[in-house]
Amino acid sequence: MPRKISIELSEPLLVRAVGLTRNYRSSSKHIDKLFDVKDKLNQHDKHLLHQVRMKLIENADSWNEEELKMQFISMIMFLADFESPIRTYYDREISETVGDIFIRCEADMLLSKGIGELIETPYFFLHEYKREKKYSGDPVGQMLAGMLVGQAKNNNSKPMYGCYVQGRFWFFSVLDGKEYVISQSLDATDEVMAERLVLILKNLNKIILETLV
Numbered sequence: 580m581p582r583k584i585s586i587e588l589s590e591p592l593l594v595r596a597v598g599l600t601r602n603y604r605s606s607s608k609h610i611d612k613l614f615d616v617k618d619k620l621n622q623h624d625k626h627l628l629h630q631v632r633m634k635l636i637e638n639a640d641s642w643n644e645e646e647l648k649m650q651f652i653s654m655i656m657f658l659a660d661f662e663s664p665i666r667t668y669y670d671r672e673i674s675e676t677v678g679d680i681f682i683r684c685e686a687d688m689l690l691s692k693g694i695g696e697l698i699e700t701p702y703f704f705l706h707e708y709k710r711e712k713k714y715s716g717d718p719v720g721q722m723l724a725g726m727l728v729g730q731a732k733n734n735n736s737k738p739m740y741g742c743y744v745q746g747r748f749w750f751f752s753v754l755d756g757k758e759y760v761i762s763q764s765l766d767a768t769d770e771v772m773a774e775r776l777v778l779i780l781k782n783l784n785k786i787i788l789e790t791l792v
Contacts, residue, residue, distance in 0.1 A: 586680055589720040597727060598681050598699075609738045609753040610760055616778040624658050628773055631655070634756070636768045639746045643747065644707065648687070652705075652744065656688070659780035665702070665720040665787055666693045673698065675731040682731075684724040684730070691729075692792065701729030702787045707716040718743040726754040737791055740783060749776055 586596055593599065620628065631654045641762040642650065648669075661667060667690060674683035690703040704725030707718040733739075741752040748764040765772045765779075 586682065587720075588682070588684055588724040589717040590723060593720055593727065597677055598757055599723075599754075599756045602758055605759075605760065605763050607753060607755065607760045608620060609740075609755060610751065610762055613740070613751060613753070613763070613779060613782060616775065616782050618778055618781070620658075620774055620777060624777070625774070627654070628658060628777060629770075632641050632768060632770065632773050635747055637692075642746075644687075647744070647746070652688070655777060655780065657778045659688060660782065661780075661784050662788065664792065665690050665784065666694050668693070668698060671698060673701070673725065673728050673732075674729040677727050677731045680725050681729050684721060686725050686729065689725065689729075690787065700733055700792075701725075701739070702791050703742070704729060704740045705744065707743055707745075718745060722752060723759065724755070726752070726759070730754060732787065740786075751779065 583668070584593055594601065631651055635651050638646070638650070656667060667688065668686065669688050671686045671689060672683065673686055673689075674681065676682075686704050687707055688705040689701055691698045692700040692702075697757045704722060706721040706725060722741045722743045726741045730739045736756070739754040743750050743752070743756065747766055747768045749767060750764050751762040753760055765776050767776055
């Protein structure tokens with residue numbers, strides 16, 4: 580039986596404990612594929628995105644995690660329009676043994692194949708709904724923990740996708756084997772970047788359906 584070693588969910592500790600390597604080029608074949616978007620949003624979606632983006636501009640410095648989730652992130656996920664059998668879960672505790680490390684974390688949002696409350700095959704983890712000011716914790720570590728749990732649960736060679744959010748800034752990540760990469764930030768208050776953000780998530784929907792399910 581593997582030893583259940585308790586570990587703080589911080590990036591450097593997880594890197595050391597699990598033997599991860601970070602690709603600091605902010606690019607990889609999986610990130611490049613994820614960011615390779617050519618479609619455009621329709622006028623209805625553009626209008627809705629404009630409305631929620633204006634709210635973000637006014638409140639990014641003051642919203643707490645729940646307010647950011649309900650007022651902005653949930654609307655971005657609505658616009659992304661993930662298709663069956665992909666299910667969206669919020670605030671779910673997940674755990675798995677990775678090597679000899681037992682990792683337990685709370686997924687702020689995840690995409691997974693599932694039945695009801697049963698999370699079967701995780702594909703994407705989003706952490707954390709952090710304010711830009713006066714936040715604590717390690718959002719990268721939280722994100723990595725979720726991705727490692729998903730990788731161990733799926734037990735295959737397919738990449739695991741993730742994202743962490745700090746106020747207006749979104750960072751995407753891919754864990755491929757023992758290597759992970761984190762993209763440059765996307766500023767969701769910027770009109771062009773906000774539209775690109777939604778299109779990236781729509782592209783993630785395609786990638787999951789075509790290569791991960």
